[in-house]
Amino acid sequence: MRYLTARKRAEGRGAAGTGTEHHWAMTVSSVGLAFLLPVWLYIFGSALGSPREVVLETFARPFPAIVTALILVVGMRHFAMGATMMIEDYAKGTTRKMLIIGAVSLAWVIAATGLFALARIAL
Amino acid sequence: MADAKRPPARIERPLSPHLQIYRPQLTSITSILTRITGNGVIVAVMLAVWWLLAAATSDSYFALANAVVTSWFGDLVFVASLWAVWYHFLAGLRHLYFDAGHGLEVATAEKLGWACIFGSVVLTVITILLVQ
Numbered sequence: 001m002r003y004l005t006a007r008k009r010a011e012g013r014g015a016a017g018t019g020t021e022h023h024w025a026m027t028v029s030s031v032g033l034a035f036l037l038p039v040w041l042y043i044f045g046s047a048l049g050s051p052r053e054v055v056l057e058t059f060a061r062p063f064p065a066i067v068t069a070l071i072l073v074v075g076m077r078h079f080a081m082g083a084t085m086m087i088e089d090y091a092k093g094t095t096r097k098m099l100i101i102g103a104v105s106l107a108w109v110i111a112a113t114g115l116f117a118l119a120r121i122a123l
Numbered sequence: 124m125a126d127a128k129r130p131p132a133r134i135e136r137p138l139s140p141h142l143q144i145y146r147p148q149l150t151s152i153t154s155i156l157t158r159i160t161g162n163g164v165i166v167a168v169m170l171a172v173w174w175l176l177a178a179a180t181s182d183s184y185f186a187l188a189n190a191v192v193t194s195w196f197g198d199l200v201f202v203a204s205l206w207a208v209w210y211h212f213l214a215g216l217r218h219l220y221f222d223a224g225h226g227l228e229v230a231t232a233e234k235l236g237w238a239c240i241f242g243s244v245v246l247t248v249i250t251i252l253l254v255q
Contacts, residue, residue, distance in 0.1 A: 033215075046254045076168075110172050117179040121178065
């Protein structure tokens with residue numbers, strides 16, 4: 001007698017090994033970024049090329065600092081997951097694992113560096 | 124029922140068309156561009172975060188980073204990435220629309236593809252004018 005239900009036996013056996021979590025997480029972060037990006041492009045674009053005092057003054061204000069922090073966290077998570085998807089399509093085996101680890105690490109390093117810089121400027 | 128026990132004859136199935144001989148279509152080009160632009164933007168993000176770190180650190184470090192981001196190289200990276208991120212933005216919205224089950228007819232999908240291409244160029248120009 002089989003104790004597992006048909007559903008339990010099928011779960012996790014799809015091509016991705018998981019369900020739709022990856023796709024849904026990308027959907028959620030893309031909607032968030034769709035709102036954040038135009039605002040952040042204006043903030044960053046206006047500050048780029050300015051003297052240091054202007055840059056420090058800009059990112060010390062709450063709104064630019066919070067939008068930049070959100071872009072870093074949500075954006076780098078979105079990048080890490082998107083890059084993972086791309087690597088999974090083109091690489092396999094150990095190369096795939098190493099590239100995914102590299103891409104995810106790069107995303108976290110960028111996010112941490114940006115947040116550190118923001119904290120130093122804003123706090 | 125001896126027939127049922129015999130292994131089934133191997134069926135020669137056609138292979139799916141390979142990428143190199145597949146005729147490029149607007150829908151496939153706009154799809155792969157979404158991936159290329161999304162991943163390519165990381166270069167500008169690294170440059171931007173380095174510039175912000177330099178601003179947080181010291182005058183001399185900022186002078187170096189500022190010289191790089193305002194050089195022709197910095198302009199090239201940021202303008203190219205600005206177009207890329209706007210393209211990725213529009214293509215992403217198109218994906219959300221597709222996911223909701225709309226715009227999947229070929230004629231509509233192609234129109235949306237052109238909208239992404241031209242829209243991204245227009246948004247890039249508008250952004251550059253706004254942040255001048």
